[in-house]
Amino acid sequence: MTFLAITSIFFLAAGLLASWAWRRSLEGPKRVVLTGGGTGGHVNPALAVAEAIKAREPDTRFLYVGVRGKAEAVIVKRAGYPLAFVSSRGFPGLRPSMALIRFVFAVGWGMLRATGLLLRFRPHWILATGGYVSVPIVASAILLRLVRVAPVRIYLHEQNSVPGQMNGLLGRWADRVLLTFPQTLSYFPKNGVVVGYPVRHAIGSVSRQEALQRLGFRLPPHRRVVFVFGGSQGARTINRALVEALAYLAPHRHRIFIIHGTGLSQSADYHAAQDTEQLLRELYPAETLDTFSDFYYRQDYFHNIADVYAVSDLVVCRSGAGSLNELARLGKPALLIPKANLPGDHQVMNARAMKQAGAAEVLYEDVLLADGKVEIRVDSQELATRILSLLDDEERLQRMATKSRGFFRRKATARILSELYRDKLYDNGYPLQAVETGPAFFSNAQLLRRLQAAYASDRRGYDPAAVVGDWDDLTYYRHRAAALLAASSWQARNVGVKLIGLTRYREKIPALLHLLCDRTPAGRVQRLLGGDFEQVGFIRRNIVTALSVIGHLDSQVEQALLQALKDPYYxxxxxxxxxxxxxxxxxxxxxxxxxxxxxxxxxxxxxVAMEAAKALGEVGVDGRVLEALVGLNQAFHWQVRNAALMGIKRLLERRVFSPSEEVLRAVNRFLLTAPDFRPTFTIRENYNAIVALCRQAGASREEVLPDRSNRVGARKDA
Amino acid sequence: MIFELGRILQDHSDYFSFLRLVNYITFRAIMAALSAAVFMFVFSRPFIFEMHRLGFQDQDRDTGLAVHDKSGTPTMGGLLIIGAIVFSLGLWGNWTSPFLLYPLIAMLWHGAMGVWDDYAKIRRGSGNRGMSERMKLLLQSLFSAGFAWAMVGPLSPMGPEMATRIYVPFIKYPLFNLHPVLYGFFIFLFVIFVSNAVNLTDGLDGLAITPSLFVIGVLGVFAYVEGNTIYSSYLFYPYLRGAGELTVFAAACAGAGLGFLWYNAYPAQIFMGDTGSLAIGGTMAVISVLLKQEFLFPILGGLFVAEALTSQIQDKIGVRWLGRRIFYRAPLHHDLQHKGIAETKVVIRLWIISGLLALLALATLKIR
Incomplete structure (x- = not known):
């Protein structure tokens, strides 16, 4: 009891002291804590705002809080801001797991560290730009504010149209959530304001001549320059595709030059620089590799990215909000390779918007079979062709550049400052001119439901493009479906298989066949309980369904199907x-x-016996089949007997046999009793007949006279 | 009501001595069954029409079977069953007995949950989207936890030394004394399992009600034996003072069930809905626990156990984890239908099986 009292008094006193110290130091020069990171897309907006604050109040002190080994560690140090580290981890989901325990400990420890940092630094403002990196600081600031210790103002910036986990969770306690897209306002109705995406000042104000001198490498004159990069961390698919594409680009080495930013990622999963280096050595002999240097330059990250932009004629990159804003600010034509299956599909939405505005071309990632494995790839030959054809069309590039300029909202930095200083220079309260991104994409589940319904209602006239509404969208859906085939959870692969079938993505039949014949065993426990292979029964069943929906039959499909007829799963x-x-x-x-x-x-x-009997009715051509079907006359299940009769009927219809006494005698031997029957409910029949009549009439009347009340009435009765 | 009245009048004057009839469990049980059945006959028709008028109708459900046109049939018949039982207990029950109150509370709690579930399904227009599974489990756990606590604690109607003994069919003496925490946890799981099992069984016309009648009927017999000093000592059963009240309760359930079957038999005019199946399941579980016959349930309610196991194995292990079907369809009755047996035939066959199981369970009275 006394212990409790002493501790509480201690904490109270400490709190009062800290609160007093904090309030006192508010009078000094501005102090700002910046946080956010993981990727450059989160770091750069923070730095952009920091630059603007510095320009306005040069004696402002900054502290950047990040996580060791992430993008901020490199970029922020380079930009010259003091940097402190806390521990944090991505949220693995509520499912009990080791990852969740690690997450709780990392964030808990990070919050303790963050509290210490905050109490010592005593900032006026906290600006968090998202990513799990910023969770400890923001969460502990919110707590400190809740116990009235910290009179700090908290600002969050959201770069994408769909809020990240951290912003979505902690956003409601922030003073303002600064948004890039007006669509996002609906997530933060109370404290969201639309400001746009702040771009670092260094970008944009560089002339080509100036940039050429400052580049760290020699750029031969009279070359068309392509800048390829996959964001600050690098993208495996883009890096690999470019390395492979070099073979197709090499013949044009006299007129092009490629600048390649491989990315900073050094995680266990993907080490960008090493992986790229290794692949180069694998693909090309050493002497060829040496000659590449006259048209190819590679570096992990360009701190002077503005200079690189300035000298390049075409940019190939991801379509994250960060990259697109930089492109738009500079007015660069781009070939975008969006990352698929992200929350809200924001990269694809962005890319589609840019394409519709005529500012960019889009190349989708694809699932290819490589060394017997399903992998997400960018088709390197396609990449090379697209780059070359764009470079050759000077007029087109010019047009794209014009459209690209001014694609995104301007003055984002100034708008953010007006929120920070509360000087009301800009009215951010209403949604500004929105980026026209078109209707949102269906989620995989929604798409699946729609396609299935359409297919079920009309098999013959089924056309996926008509259901989706737009050919371009269908292309994206197909790619997205294919990307699912490489997922690690079988449920996702299963959805992918169904979608490939229903979108009739014929080019992916080899991948489907590969999965169908894949005999990698499932885990031991699964096998014990009746599981068999990695590609579980449902996947294999749905592959067969997909093949028949696609409706394409060649010798390979036939072989795979013949093998599937002996599959262990019924x-x-x-x-x-x-x-x-x-x-x-x-x-x-x-x-x-x-x-x-x-x-x-x-x-x-x-x-199986039942379906086989029906199938024999379709493919049988001789007495062998008839004999076998008649042999089922005393099968245990009446459905098998029924199917045998259906098969025989089909044989007669196909005129394999003509109806005769002999057939009659054979059929007479069938056991006809069955434990099943079909009940008829007279009242329901009459009702259904009337409903059908009214529906027909309603359908034809609607064309002439769309009478709402009638329709509502009809539906209510149905 | 009549029970209380009869007692008072008896004390008052010899003129009413014929009312000592109400002291006999058998008489009250028979009367309870009759009044519940009469209640059902009187109120079912108006109830069916009222449910239809309010739009409380069965919604389409995805069962993976080709023929299944049952949507539009009025549902929530469980309300009627509960009403009949409460009515007849009001007349013939001894409301001071904990043996009446526990199952009654169980029935009302689960019934209320069922109403919520049914209502959610109707409002969303889909038989697959009722109350969320998590919410259902939470509410069931709340009740079960409370009930388990009452059973191992001072609120147990059978006294502390009896409370945690484990009786197993075919064995004369209690197996051992389980630690109260373990036993409480066991009761907790048991009640949740049984109420869900009946809920899953309810899928074809008349399928849930008749096996429930068998189970509750047999439990009623057990209650009579265990509540009677002579029979219980003769058959070596623990004597549970006042357990006879459960016979009256079981009889009321049986009467209501028979009355319900009148309308629910194929082709059904009304379904019991989750309201009925959860309520019956909860009641059954609580009665089994009160009679120390938890371990009889796998035999007596073997059908329910089979239905629950097939459904859970198919869904949780097969479809969600292994990515394949383990049975053709689940639960059991849909599997039989898929194999080409007509609904009526499936239902009657399962009745026969549950009847045989009930006989087997009755045999354990003597074979020990």
């Missing part, structure tokens, strides 16, 4: 039999298929 076998019905005309009479299906008639699962 649904795959049954589905394959159904696919045979779909491909019936092409497969009819092929001995391999008839043999395989006859074997399936004795399958351990009645469902």
């Amino acid at each position: 649904e795959v076998r049954a589905e394959t039999c159904r696919a045979v019905v779909a491909f019936g005309e092409q497969l009819a009479g092929k001995d391999a298929w008839v043999d395989a299906l006859l074997e399936r008639l004795g399958d351990s699962s009645f469902e």
Whole structure:
């Protein structure tokens, strides 16, 4: 009890003291804590604002708080701001896991450190630009403010149209959430203001001549310059694709020059510089590699990125908010390679908007088969062709440059300062002229539901482009679906498989076939409980479905399907039999298929036997089939007997046999009793008949006279 | 009401001595069953029409089967069942007995949950999207935790030395005395499991109600035996003073169930909905615990156990984790339908199975 009292008195006194000290030091020169990072896209806006504050009040003191080993460690040090480190981790989700425990400890420890830092530095403002890096500082500042110790103002900046986890979670306690896109306002109705994306001042004000002198390397004269980079951390797919594309670009070495920013990433997952180096050595012999230096220059990160922009004619990059803002500010034509399956698809939305404005070209990542593995790639040949064709079309580049300029909102930095100093120079309260990004994309689940419904209602006239509404969107959806095939969770791969089928992405059939025949075993526990392979039963079943939806049959597909007929999972076998019905005309009479299906008639699962009997009706051409089907006359399940009769009926319809006494005798041997029947509810039938009549009439009347009340009435009855 | 009245009048004057009938459990049980059934016959029709008028109708559900056109049938028949039971207990029950109050509270709690669930389904227009699974589990856990605490603590109606003993079918004497915490945890899981099991079984016309009748009927017999000094000592059962009240309760349930089956038999005019299935499940679980017959349930309610296990194995292990189906369809009754057995036939076959299981459970009275 006494212990409790003493501690509480101690804390109270400490709090009062800290609060008093903080309030007293507010009178001195401005002190600002900046935080945010992980990638350059989070760091650069903070630095841009810092530069602007410094220009206005030169004696302002800054402290940048980041996490060791991330982008901020390099960029901020270079920019010359004092840097402190805390520990933090990305939020792994609420699911109990080791990662969650590590997250709690890292953030807890980080918050203790952050509290110490804040109490010593006593800032006026905290500007956090997102990323998990900023969580400890923002969270402890909010807590300090809650206990009335810290009279600090907290500002968050959100770069993307969909708020990140940290901003979404902590945003409600901030004084202001500064937004880049007006769409984001709906997430922060109380304290959100639209300001745009602050770009560092150093970018933009460089002339080409000036930049050429300051570049750290020699740029031969009269070359068209391409700047390729995948953001501050680097993108594996872009780096690899470029390295491979060098082979296609080399013949044009006399007229082009490529500047390659590989990125700073040094994580265990991907070490950008090493990986690129290694791939170069693998692909090209040493002597060729030496000759590359006259048209290819590589560096991990360009601190003078403004100079590099200034000398380049075309930029190839990701379509994150950061890169796009820089491009737009400078008016650079770009070839964008958006990263797919991000929250809200913001990179693709951005890229699509740029493309629609005529400011950029888009190249999607793709899933390719490499060394028997499914991988996300950028097609290197395609990349080279697109780069060359753009460079050749000077007029087009000019047009793109003009459109690109002014694509994003201006004066973001000034608007942010007006929020910080509260001098009301700009009215940020209303949504400013919005970036026209078009309607949002469907999520994978929504898309799947729509496509499935359309396919179910009309199989023959099914056209995915009509459902999606736009050919370009369909292209993106296809790429997105393909990207799912490389996912590590089978659920995601399964969705990918279904979507590839329903979007009829024929080019990905080889990938599907690869997955179908993939025999990597599942984990031991799974196998013990009845699992089999890494590509689980549902995936294999849905691949077969997808193949029949795509409706393309060649010898490879046929081989894979024949193999699927012997799959250990019964649904795959049954589905394959159904696919045979779909491909019936092409497969009819092929001995391999008839043999395989006859074997399936004795399958351990009645469902397979049933589907095989139906399929035999489609592909059978001789007495062998009839005999086998009649042999099922006393099958245990009545559905199998029924299917055999259906098969025989189909054989008669296809005129393999003509109806005869012999067939009748054979059919007479069937056991017809069944434990099932189809009930008819007279009242429902009459009701359904009336509903059908009204629907028809309603449909035709709507065209002439769209009477709302009538329609509502009709729906209510239905 | 009649029970209390009869007692008072008896004390008052010899003229009312014929009312000592109400002291007999058997008489009250029979009367409770009859009044519950009469209640059902009187109120079912108006209730069905009222439910239809209010739009409380069954919603389409994704079962993975081709033929399943049941949408539009009025639902929430559980309300009617609960009403009948409460009515008949009001007449014939001894409301001071904890053996009446525990199952009654269980029934009302689970019934209320079921109403919420049914209402959510109707409002969202989808049979798959009722109350969230998490919320359901939370509410069930709340009740079960409270009940488990009451059972191992001072509120147990059977006295402290009896409370934590474990009885197992076919064995004459209590197996051992479980630690109160462990036993409480076991009760907690048991109640949740059973109420969910009945909830899952409710999928075909008349499928949930008849097996429930068997289970509750047998439990009623057990209650009669255990509440009777002579029979309990003869059959070597623990004597639970006042457990006979459960016989009256079980009889009321049976009467209401029979009355409900009248309308729920194929083709159903009304469904019990989650309101009914959860309420019956909760009641069944609580009665089993009160009679120390938890371990009889896997035999007696074997059908419910099978339904719950197939459903959970299929969904949690198969579909969500392994990425394949383990049964053709789940729960059990849909699997049978998928194999080509008509609904009526599936239902009657499962009735037969549950009836046989009930007989087997009754046999454990003697075979020990």
